[in-house]
Amino acid sequence: ADIISTVEFNHTGELLATGDKGGRVVIFQREQESKNQPHRRGEYNVYSTFQSHEPEFDYLKSLEIEEKINKIRWLPQQNAAYFLLSTNDKTVKLWKVSERDKRPEGYNLKDEDGRLRDPSMITVLRVPVLRPMDLMVEATPRRVFANAHTYHINSISVNSDYETYMSADDLRINLWNFEITNQSFNIVDIKPANMEELTEVITAAEFHPHHCNTFVYSSSKGTIRLCDMRTSALCDHHAKFFEEPEDPSNRSFFSEIISSISDVKFSHSGRYIMTRDYLTVKVWDLNMENRPIETYQVHDYLRSKLCSLYENDCIFDKFECVWNGSDSVIMTGSYNNFFRMFDRNTKRDVTLEASRENSKPRAILKPRKVCVGGKRRKDEISVDSLDFSKKILHTAWHPSENIIAVAATNNLYIFQDKVN
């Protein structure tokens, strides 16, 4: 199994897609709950697996293009088939995933194996009929949106009009129509005329969940810009600019790196945005630009270790963050296969671990605690014992239920509320 690079539930939560470093997409489907087995409350099983992207070579630039799937985004379901967008560094693809449970039998000109019959041997004509067959799930690429990004694509986001979507790379954001693959509109371009003057890059972008003219993008400088596509074709000028003043007491060599935003997500309500930087998760009210309304410390005990984390490259890890269906709880990952949840109402938080030893089926996850200094209690783990190679970068929350998917390197964990 390869390292999982993205996890995403579809809009109903029936399907869960994962993309990995090898360019593969694996889709899980939730079992229908049955009266016979009430304790098996809708487990997820593999539904479809396909190779979305292959490694490519850009001959002009003499660069290899990685096949790693950076993001998957589902389209809302409009017919029996499922559609999703998957992207690597350079190319976005629209995949159709559909079921086939019948096949035609009784052709005249070919036999059941597909071999052609000799027309002179045919004496009787018949009408082919559809007969049931074992369910087969097939994935076909319906559109390929290529050659629009010079830099690495970090985000894709489906618009609420379901007709367009955007793809964002380090310096540009393009708007696509699902039907048109040979052109896209460039809506944001922050590339300076002189690359030597480059000071920030785009790190994530997302459309507003309800307003199809509005989107946000985050930067490596820790700022978020909200843009309105009605104002102009090129949205280089933001409608809103969200930035928190820097705390001068926390200045260090690495202040810039840790303020770089790795993920930005609208709340389901569309009223808030959540951003993740290296040490914190912040919730912003769209109506207040000068500071976030909530800040949660994910793993502040790492603040004194930034130099080592810089050395081993961990400081560049890009953690994602997610809202639950009601926007009351937010979740994000950390190291040592820990992930954190913050309840915005009760202000309580919990640290959980995704590991095989702790996760027997239907076992209840035990909260974990990191010991910062002084005496270490029995169940606590000290900061120096944390395994920084076990990082949870990608998590997903079911749109309406308390089911979460957590990607721990090459393992996928699915947790749900305990059944009473």
Added chain:
Amino acid sequence: MEFKLEAHRIVSISLGKIYSARGQRGGLKLHKNLLVSLVLRSARQVYLSEPGCPPEPPPIAAPEEQPPPPQDQAARLPAADCREPRPRGCGCCGEATCGAAAPPTPPPCPRKRSAGERGQAGSPVKRPRREVEEEPPPGEQEDMETGNVASLISIFGSSFSGLLSKEPKARRRDPRDGGDATETTEPGQICCDEPVLRTLNPWSTAIVAF
């Protein structure tokens, strides 16, 4: 002094990252290299501004570093700059002789190049006005010469925002001309302006990514 040591260490780590980033699969990661260059810049600023920075040029200094008298602040800076990337292997100063200005225990210098080589390699690369320069190994030159968009980052020793307003012309340089002479003399005066360097916004940066 502690800060200086840490700054020094961070500079060497950063340069190592930039160097190894070029061979990475998937091409240059612009975001990561931007961040590394920011760290490099701020560490360098601290290193330069620390009082412990010795003013003497290295024992076997480049020719243009020796003539300036010790009290000439401007000339101190080239020397200080020159020592910066030492841990990486003397890629600095762009002068072949700087390679000789080695620290007591120098690591191998993979980037030492002759002045002639540098002239060639400069073609698609914006060469810095200062001697502190990331120089790609000969293999990289071929990539650049053929116009390939191989990953390349040049770290510039001073901020562009301050210098642009002063002398924009100074930055424009035909890479194919002699190179060395024009580089060190013409923009040298401006770059060596220590008060300017000290007041520079430490967070401004320069990256040339191809």
